[in-house]
Amino acid sequence: MKDRRTFIKQAGLAGLAGFVPINPLLASDFKEDKSANNEVSDAKWPDGSRLVVSVSMQFEAGGQPVNAESPFPQNMQKGFIDLPGESWYQYGYKEGIPRMLDNWDKFGIKVTSHMVGSAVLKNPELAKEIVQRGHEAAAHGMDWATQYSMPYETEKKFIKDGADAIKKVTGFEPVGYNANWLRRGTNTLEILQELGFKYHIDDLSRDEPFLLKVKGNDFVVVPYTIRCNDIVLVEGKNFSADQFARQVIMEFDQLYIESEKKRRQMSISFHDRIGGTPQMVAATTQILSYIQKHKGVSFRRKDEIAQMAYQDKNIIRE
Structure with a gap:
């Protein structure tokens, strides 16, 4: 069965049949020509990945x-x-981020890291x-x-004050x-766009990156x-660490199946005072160990994903 994107492309071409005659040779070419439906080129990322996983680490505490x-x-x-609420936030920079940093290194x-200025x-x-250990610093406002x-x-x-604080430090x-x-x-x-940013993440509408026109330019x-x-899930809905791990793994399994036919990106987000707790790092270890057993999966910083999107001729444009 063809995936939905291929169906839409072919249906659009087929719809032209009422206006433009298709001779037998062209019809045959349409069925056999892989470039017509781009099943393979649309599915793989420019770097050859089958599925890209993007991890966020929010640096907000303080x-x-x-x-x-x-x-x-x-x-x-x-x-x-x-005062106890204050100490909950302090955990994020005293224990949470250092623990997560060691775990990212463990898995390579x-x-x-979305950083509040x-x-x-x-x-x-x-x-x-965070930056010295090879991670991306992204802006998250001044406060x-x-x-x-x-x-x-x-x-x-x-926005500028927050970004300037990151660059200065x-x-x-x-x-x-x-x-x-x-x-x-x-x-x-x-x-x-005016300040020179290349991407934003405040959108839940797709499971792959896409381009917008902002002031006439790609974004x-x-x-x-x-x-x-x-x-x-954990703080808002009181999921246990094992429930969180199970949900993330289920999401990965489905996206991995879909990635055989179309471009897929998986996002996972952790916050300093939540994702950096011992139980959540243990859950993250289960998640990453499971994901890394699958062929064709790569982990990418979001600036790397954005760069690939700008260079990708098959990127979705809205």
Whole structure:
């Protein structure tokens, strides 16, 4: 059975039959010509991968507002600080990210770290270590402010300040962006294009990267996930670590099957104070061990995925 993308291509060509006669030779060519449906070229990535896995490591702890959301009841009296909540966030940079960094090295993979500017300024050595160990530093705003309601110039400064903090501390110039809870505004993409960013991830609409036109120029979307995301499943829905691992593995299995016929990208997201706990790193070890047993799977930073998208003649354009 043909996949949906091939069906649409062939149906579109077949629909022309009512206007343009197809002689027997052309009809035969259509059936046999692999370039007509591109099943093989559309499926494989430019680097030859069958399936690309993209891992995110959110570096947010230290940049949160006072009395930010945490596992504790949100019932603090006005004028007091939620001290145990503060310590929950501190775990992210004291234990969580260092533990995850060692695990990425164990498996030989590189990830994208979405960094909040104020968190980077509070823990500069950790931010530098992330980059020094070969991972991508992507921008994640200056702090946890709500940017979708900001005026154009205010939002532009907010994004730039966060990116500048990363570059100042790590020497790495961010080319990717992630808004707080993915909630970008109507001006965000134009601002990112203007500031020289190459991609954003605040989109859940596909399981593969695609191109948009922003101010007349190409701009890459590297889709993100809330399905394989620890803050949604573990913190938000109280999944256990083994439930999280099982769900991610099930997602991988399905995408791996689909990747035989079409371009597929899998995203997995971890947050410093959640994904860096011992049980979650153990779950991640199960996930990565399982994935790496499959042929044709590669792990790529999101800036690498964006670069492939710009160079890929088969990329989806919207």
